[in-house]
Amino acid sequence: MKSNSASNSQSIAVKEKSLADFKVGVDNVIFSVDSQYNRLLVLLRKRKQEPFNNCWSLPGTLVRQGESLQDAAYRTLAEKIRVNNLYLEQLYTFGNPGRDPREAPESFGVRYLSVSYFALVRYEEAEIIAQPTGNLAWYQVPEVPQLAFDHNEILEYGYRRLRNKLEYSPIAFDVLPERFTLNDLYQLYCTILGENFSDYSNFRSRLLKLGFLSDTGVKVSRGAGRPASLYCFDAIAFAPFKDKPLVFI
Amino acid sequence: MKSNSASNSQSIAVKEKSLADFKVGVDNVIFSVDSQYNRLLVLLRKRKQEPFNNCWSLPGTLVRQGESLQDAAYRTLAEKIRVNNLYLEQLYTFGNPGRDPREAPESFGVRYLSVSYFALVRYEEAEIIAQPTGNLAWYQVPEVPQLAFDHNEILEYGYRRLRNKLEYSPIAFDVLPERFTLNDLYQLYCTILGENFSDYSNFRSRLLKLGFLSDTGVKVSRGAGRPASLYCFDAIAFAPFKDKPLVFI
DNA sequence: ACAAAAGTGTTTTTTATACACCCATGC
DNA sequence: GCATGGGTGTATAAAAAACACTTTTGT
Numbered sequence: 446m447k448s449n450s451a452s453n454s455q456s457i458a459v460k461e462k463s464l465a466d467f468k469v470g471v472d473n474v475i476f477s478v479d480s481q482y483n484r485l486l487v488l489l490r491k492r493k494q495e496p497f498n499n500c501w502s503l504p505g506t507l508v509r510q511g512e513s514l515q516d517a518a519y520r521t522l523a524e525k526i527r528v529n530n531l532y533l534e535q536l537y538t539f540g541n542p543g544r545d546p547r548e549a550p551e552s553f554g555v556r557y558l559s560v561s562y563f564a565l566v567r568y569e570e571a572e573i574i575a576q577p578t579g580n581l582a583w584y585q586v587p588e589v590p591q592l593a594f595d596h597n598e599i600l601e602y603g604y605r606r607l608r609n610k611l612e613y614s615p616i617a618f619d620v621l622p623e624r625f626t627l628n629d630l631y632q633l634y635c636t637i638l639g640e641n642f643s644d645y646s647n648f649r650s651r652l653l654k655l656g657f658l659s660d661t662g663v664k665v666s667r668g669a670g671r672p673a674s675l676y677c678f679d680a681i682a683f684a685p686f687k688d689k690p691l692v693f694i
Numbered sequence: 695m696k697s698n699s700a701s702n703s704q705s706i707a708v709k710e711k712s713l714a715d716f717k718v719g720v721d722n723v724i725f726s727v728d729s730q731y732n733r734l735l736v737l738l739r740k741r742k743q744e745p746f747n748n749c750w751s752l753p754g755t756l757v758r759q760g761e762s763l764q765d766a767a768y769r770t771l772a773e774k775i776r777v778n779n780l781y782l783e784q785l786y787t788f789g790n791p792g793r794d795p796r797e798a799p800e801s802f803g804v805r806y807l808s809v810s811y812f813a814l815v816r817y818e819e820a821e822i823i824a825q826p827t828g829n830l831a832w833y834q835v836p837e838v839p840q841l842a843f844d845h846n847e848i849l850e851y852g853y854r855r856l857r858n859k860l861e862y863s864p865i866a867f868d869v870l871p872e873r874f875t876l877n878d879l880y881q882l883y884c885t886i887l888g889e890n891f892s893d894y895s896n897f898r899s900r901l902l903k904l905g906f907l908s909d910t911g912v913k914v915s916r917g918a919g920r921p922a923s924l925y926c927f928d929a930i931a932f933a934p935f936k937d938k939p940l941v942f943i
Numbered sequence: 944a945c946a947a948a949a950g951t952g953t954t955t956t957t958t959a960t961a962c963a964c965c966c967a968t969g970c
Numbered sequence: 971g972c973a974t975g976g977g978t979g980t981a982t983a984a985a986a987a988a989c990a991c992t993t994t995t996g997t
Binding site: 645667670674 | 948
């Protein structure tokens with residue numbers, strides 16, 4: 446606040462100095478499910494500048510003038526991979542002083558804040574945009590190495606959110622093809638939540654009873670065995686469940 | 695944007711210019727439950743500066759040098775009310791360009807970002823710290839007026855989080871006295887979730903079966919009627935439920 | 944024919960919901 | 971003694987979990 450005796454310009458200068466100035470970045474935890482090998486993957490980028498040169502990190506960017514946080518998140522994603530189907534939402538904001546080594550004292554108190562976003566994209570469709578070889582890669586979540594900054598913590602946070610979201614939101618359908626078999630859906634859930642989250646037949650009847658999966662009548666055969674029905678997600682029939690918790694699993 | 699032929703120093707200057715510079719504020723959605731009248735309250739502050747002079751707003755502050763986001767949230771809270779028992783967590787980060795009118799074009803692209811926090815405090819204990827009369831007040835949530843900035847949206851977001859948290863976290867115990875009756879607990883839930891969230895007797899048996907409420911044996915009489923047992927929350931017995939969803943209601 | 948994958952049904956257990964009833968106290 | 975708030979129990983319905991079984995295909 447303004448002191449009584451200070452001149453106007455002085456008081457403003459003092460006030461400004463005590464406030465932190467921020468660069469705001471977004472960091473994306475981009476998950477995908479490789480349904481061929483049933484692996485949960487996260488997109489990592491090898492840094493090519495200091496700090497943490499040559500260290501793996503979450504793909505991120507600093508926010509530009511006039512750009513919304515979500516736009517910055519989309520931009521980062523779009524710079525790395527080409528994908529049409531995805532789910533994206535804000536995760537958490539990490540802003541502890543000292544989380545970025547560039548916050549040296551001589552930088553006049555500039556702080557680096559990371560607004561993290563969490564994304565789930567369709568793996569089969571996601572095409573990594575050409576980068577110097579090996580600078581961008583899908584890692585299996587359990588095999589992620591030590592990352593730059595506090596990115597391991599952000600990833601952990603994103604992973605928790607992914608599992609929760611899957612249980613009470615229809616995000617799986619943003620990432621499955623238009624038409625899918627119930628087994629495709631089940632495998633997706635297994636890959637993310639683990640084999641033991643539910644018996645297939647119970648999963649099936651629960652989902653079908655909810656009534657927002659419609660059987661297209663089209664059958665598809667995968668090797669031996671009875672052909673499976675292709676289903677599609679009926680957004681209109683889902684509407685009543687929109688704000689209700691725990692629809693799945 | 696810049697041309698290819700620019701010198702290095704120029705290119706840095708141009709690059710810097712295209713990034714947004716941020717002032718980061720925290721805004722707190724501070725809830726409390728007046729258990730005497732069963733009202734859900736939120737703390738609002740009347741602004742005494744531009745923009746939105748004389749408008750009601752969420753209490754907030756800009757983040758200082760060396761201060762963590764959560765510390766800034768605590769500081770704002772501590773400047774407004776004296777309270778010992780509270781629950782506080784980060785809510786969401788609002789950063790769309792144009793959300794703060796101070797982001798005029800002539801301000802060289804400074805952006806105002808709000809990291810919102812959500813708090814639940816013990817009403818009976820929360821003492822509003824002396825302010826010019828009427829500049830700080832508890833409002834009943836349904837009666838909140840039009841607020842400054844996007845604060846109505848933040849409040850709405852916080853209210854949703856409060857209801858969700860109550861259902862699967864033990865935040866109620868951060869805000870109840872050390873010893874409380876099961877009816878105290880039930881009233882708290884009713885006030886936040888609405889009368890019809892559950893029958894009292896079922897609420898009772900569900901909670902007791904979980905085994906982390908211990909009967910102190912002490913009885914308390916409130917007017918006519920049978921005296922009630924005082925219970926206390928047993929954090930150790932609660933531990934196994936820590937990461938599991940949907941424990942209550 | 945038989946293995947493999949899809950899909951159906953049945954049984955058991957657990958949990959949720961509604962509500963009736965008993966208990967201890969103040970007045 | 972009876973109204974008032976506290977506390978227990980029971981009967982019914984719904985959901986979750988386990989698992990046996992049928993159907994339809996490829997080989």
